[in-house]
Amino acid sequence: MNNNVVRLNNIHETAVIEAGAEIAKDVEIGPYAVIGENVKIDSGTEIGAHAVIKGWTKIGNNNKIFNGASIGQEPQDLKFKGEESYLEIGDGNKIREFTTIHRGTEAGGGITRIGNDNLIMAYCHVAHDCQLGNNIIMSNAANLAGHVIVEDSAVIAGLTGIHQFVRIGKMSMVGAGSKVVKDVPPYVLVDGHPASVSGINVVGLRRNGVEPELRRKIKRAYKILYRSNLNMSQAIEKMDQELDSSPMVEHFLRFLRNAQRGICR
Known part of the structure; x- marks a missing residue:
């Protein structure tokens, strides 16, 4: 370990923690990370270098947010006028490099929610007012437009685009590179541009x-x-x-x- 590096309560000396942020004592925050004044982070969570967490954002226990992630920023919605809106992230999630997750909007209920034990891989995007359950996998560069609902144990493969207001059903799987403009029923496989059903997600059901x-x-x-x-x-x-x-x-x-x-x- 470099003796010139100073850590106070597991927070790197170069991290920027704004007054008002609530951070549990054992949270680890890496170099040059930025934590906003309305952010709350619970025990056991790790924040990587250069991650930015802003807005009215609540992050639960034992999450791991990797370097360069942007969490809780304003929604990309032209109707948004700076009103107070929220992002809630549960426990045990892994949010990989350069993922973006935005807060909600007044028209969508004001809150974006992510449940527990999800894996959101690098370069994914979760837009305003999305509602994600538990044990979901989003592979690299999968993108959710606003108001999307993803149910428990769904898998969304890489380079996939999900249209706004679409629902992705429980234990379903969306194939890589798909364009999804309609709801994906639970337990099925879809793939294509636009996505169409190709069968039952037998592997997912067994797992x-x-x-x-x-x-x-x-x-x-x-x-x-x-x-x-x-x-x-x-x-x-x-x-x-x-x-x-x-x-x-x-x-x-x-x-x-x-x-x-x-x-x-």
Whole structure:
């Protein structure tokens, strides 16, 4: 270790911590990082060199934010007029180099949320008012426009663009380089430009511990929706009649009923 480097409470001497910031005693902050006056950072979190965290941003426990990330800046929305808005990040997330995550807007509820144990890889963008669940993977340079919802355990591959207001369903996967302009139902694979459905995310279901019997029910639901030549309401009615109830099937049906943008086909 270089004896000329001074650290106070794990904060590098070159870091800029504005008055008013609330930082737990064991938080590590690297060289030239900037922490704004309205930021709160909880225990066990590490902030890398040159990261910038601004605005009304709350970061939970045991996160790791890598060098050059820009967190909590103003939204890229022409309607935004400088009003107070928020970003909340949960626990155990990894936010890699040069990722950008913006605060919410008044029109979108005023808050961007990221849950727990997510991996957001380098150069990703999470726009204003997005709502991310838990255990999500966003690969390098995946981009979410405003108001996107990503449910638990979804995977979004690299160089993907998600249109504003789109929902990405639980345990689904979006292939690399895709353009997603409609909702992605839970448990499916989509790919392409624009993205279309190519099957069930079998690998994802197995990795998430979904039992074979439940996988068979999901496969049956998928066939009714995509292989029966029924419209959405007819497919939902047929699934209601023919499939035994389970939390995963009910979630699938609920997602379809709430698909205001339509779904990837």
